[in-house]
Amino acid sequence: MSEPLNRxxxxxxxxxxGCSLAASPFVTPVALANAPGDNRLxxxxxxxxxxxxxxxxxxxxxDFAALRPTxxxxxxxxxALDGFFALHPALEGLLPLWRAGEMAFVPATSTPYRDRxxxxxxxxxxxxxxxxxxxxxxxxxxxxxxxxxLLPGADARTAFAVGRERMxxxxxxxxxxxxxxxxxxxxSPQSRLLLAHLFAADPLFAEAGQTALEMTGADLAAMSxxxxxxxxxxTPAVSAGDADGLASYIxxxxxxxxxxxxxxxxxxxxxxxxxxxxxxALTRLQQAILTLREDMGPDWSRTTVLAMTEFGRTMRENGSxxxxxxxxxxxxxxxxxxxxxxxxxxxPGLAEANLYAGRDLMPLRDIxxxxxxxxxxxxxxxxxxxxxxxxxxxDIGASPGLLL
Numbered sequence: 001m002s003e004p005l006n007r008x009x010x011x012x013x014x015x016x017x018g019c020s021l022a023a024s025p026f027v028t029p030v031a032l033a034n035a036p037g038d039n040r041l042x043x044x045x046x047x048x049x050x051x052x053x054x055x056x057x058x059x060x061x062x063d064f065a066a067l068r069p070t071x072x073x074x075x076x077x078x079x080a081l082d083g084f085f086a087l088h089p090a091l092e093g094l095l096p097l098w099r100a101g102e103m104a105f106v107p108a109t110s111t112p113y114r115d116r117x118x119x120x121x122x123x124x125x126x127x128x129x130x131x132x133x134x135x136x137x138x139x140x141x142x143x144x145x146x147x148x149x150l151l152p153g154a155d156a157r158t159a160f161a162v163g164r165e166r167m168x169x170x171x172x173x174x175x176x177x178x179x180x181x182x183x184x185x186x187x188s189p190q191s192r193l194l195l196a197h198l199f200a201a202d203p204l205f206a207e208a209g210q211t212a213l214e215m216t217g218a219d220l221a222a223m224s225x226x227x228x229x230x231x232x233x234x235t236p237a238v239s240a241g242d243a244d245g246l247a248s249y250i251x252x253x254x255x256x257x258x259x260x261x262x263x264x265x266x267x268x269x270x271x272x273x274x275x276x277x278x279x280x281a282l283t284r285l286q287q288a289i290l291t292l293r294e295d296m297g298p299d300w301s302r303t304t305v306l307a308m309t310e311f312g313r314t315m316r317e318n319g320s321x322x323x324x325x326x327x328x329x330x331x332x333x334x335x336x337x338x339x340x341x342x343x344x345x346x347x348p349g350l351a352e353a354n355l356y357a358g359r360d361l362m363p364l365r366d367i368x369x370x371x372x373x374x375x376x377x378x379x380x381x382x383x384x385x386x387x388x389x390x391x392x393x394x395d396i397g398a399s400p401g402l403l404l
Contacts (some may be wrong), residue, residue, distance in 0.1 A: 032250075035154040035259035039302050039337065039378045042145070042250065042261050042292060044075070045126070046285070046309040049119065051323050052330025053315065053361065054278055055091075056107050060084035063350040066347040067315045071275055071323075082343060090282040093290055097334055101341040102293075104402070106331040106370055108348050110311055110363035117325035119269070129368055129391050144262070146390045147375050150351035197376030243288035251295035254303070268309060289334050301336035304378055304403060308332075308367055314359050315350060328361030331370060337378075337403050344370075344400050369396045377403045378379075 058064050061084075078086030079095055085107065087095070097103035112131035113122050125131075129143025148154050243265060250261045262341045265288065267281035285307065293300050312329030328348075333340065348354050348362040356362045372386040373396060389393055 012033050013020050031260075031262045032253050032258045033148060033154055033260040034257045035148075035151045035379065037259065037372075037379065039252045040259055040296075040299060040304070040335075041374070041378055042254070042303065042305045042335075044262070044285070044288065044305065044307040045123075045264040046268050046307055047123070047264045047266045048281075048309075049122070049313055049325055050268040050281075050309040050329060051270060051274065052107065052309075052328070053313070054270075054274065054323075055088055055282070055332070056330050057086045057088070058079075058084060058085045058107070058347065058350065061347070061350045067313075067350060068317050070321050071317045084347070085343060088278070088282055091286050093286050094334075097289070097293070098341055100333060102336055102338055104333045104338055104340040104342050104344055106333070106344045106365075106367075108328050108345060108361055108364045109367045109370065110328050110330050111367055113311060113325065115357070117311065119310060119325075126308070126310050126367075129371075131393070135349065143371075143390055147379075147381075148260075150385055150389065151379055174197045199325040215392075243284040244291050247288040247291035248295050251292050252295060255299055270313070271318070271322040271324060272320045274317070277322070285332075288345055293334075303335040304337045304374060305334040306331065306371065306374060307334075308371075312361055315355060315361060316359065326360035327356045328363040331367060333374075333402060339401055339404050344402070364399070366394065368394055370400060370402065372396045373399055374402050 009140060053064075053068070054071065057072065057078045059068065059074075065072055065074055076089070078089055079092055081098060081238070082088055085105070087098075096102060111125045113125040127142050129146075155184035174286065246263060250263065265284050268278075270277045289305060289307075292303070292305065296303060309329050310332050311325060311327055313326040315326070316323075318324055333344075343363050348364055350361075352358065354362055368391045370395065372383075373390055375381055375390065376383055376386050376396075377399075381390070383396060387396055
């Protein structure tokens with residue numbers, strides 16, 4: 001394998017979160033890393049800008065219904081959570097986690113990215129973890145890679161990349177490995193099967209992915225046949241269109257020496273017919289979380305799942321019964337280590353005067369602060385290192401008490 005410091009490669013060990021290629025058929029990032037201690041972290045990037053106001057409906061806000069005349073039905077508001085917010089009906093399977101105190105939400109948060117509302121820019125800001133113009137030293141450095149450099153004993157376990165583009169969040173001083181089409185591909189049997197399952201999980205990736213493999217002279221199907229017995233023992237099958245197999249694979253790794261895992265789920269860009277388009281993506285998210293919970297067994301009690309997106313969507317629905325790119329969004333936390341059953345961070349209100357730029361949900365706190373506190377509490381990082389080395393220049397403020 002080659003080892004250039006590429007910006008949107010795929011590696012395990014540097015904590016891949018997300019993908020700046022908003023609709024690339026070549027990239028499905030998954031990353032694994034060993035780290036000290038017993039706590040586990042799973043980061044899920046919801047790629048395409050999740051509408052936090054449909055995930056978590058503020059039914060108690062008097063201005064909400066008028067902003068969503070067709071997307072919101074007051075007669076069927078959703079699944080009641082706390083008397084003010086209702087969960088999207090497609091996530092009914094997650095209600096037991098809420099009731100058990102294993103799930104929480106941040107209803108008004110965002111990265112510092114503002115106004116241009118581009119998937120590419122928004123995901124770059126999410127990956128790099130800085131505000132505004134990137135400092136020269138951090139221009140090719142992802143915040144999760146910076147976390148990895150602070151964890152003694154953390155090391156990469158399996159790595160491969162598909163495509164020539166790079167992921168900012170994976171770049172930095174921590175060891176990384178990259179494969180590009182046109183170079184030799186030397187994957188372990190376990191990695192080969194995971195790659196096959198990633199393509200199988202999304203038919204749109206399959207043809208392009210096989211093309212990329214063929215550029216190296218590799219045949220994924222043949223490799224799978226040659227190593228079928230050992231690989232089937234390592235990784236369960238992934239059904240097309242769901243996240244069960246991938247989550248089960250990750251749970252298996254987290255029961256071993258792996259302590260950090262990250263992957264992305266797509267399908268959140270709901271410009272058209274959002275009422276119908278959002279359900280499959282929410283179903284995949286629910287599948288992933290429930291599979292992690294079931295397959296991790298007692299290790300779930302030491303696990304934190306962070307699900308985040310590059311930005312939210314407009315408050316008002318558009319003419320095609322969808323929503324456009326916005327600003328403030330929502331963050332979901334799950335896991336046995338989470339102090340759940342609650343909303344975190346307050347609510348800005350949806351009156352005209354309270355909206356960002358008169359159109360978007362106003363973020364009340366930087367999503368980096370929540371991520372920073374989670375890293376601090378999970379891995380014993382000093383708050384000063386989070387502020388100076390993980391998110392330089394950020395005041396992470398008072399602890400929101402995310403974890404038990």
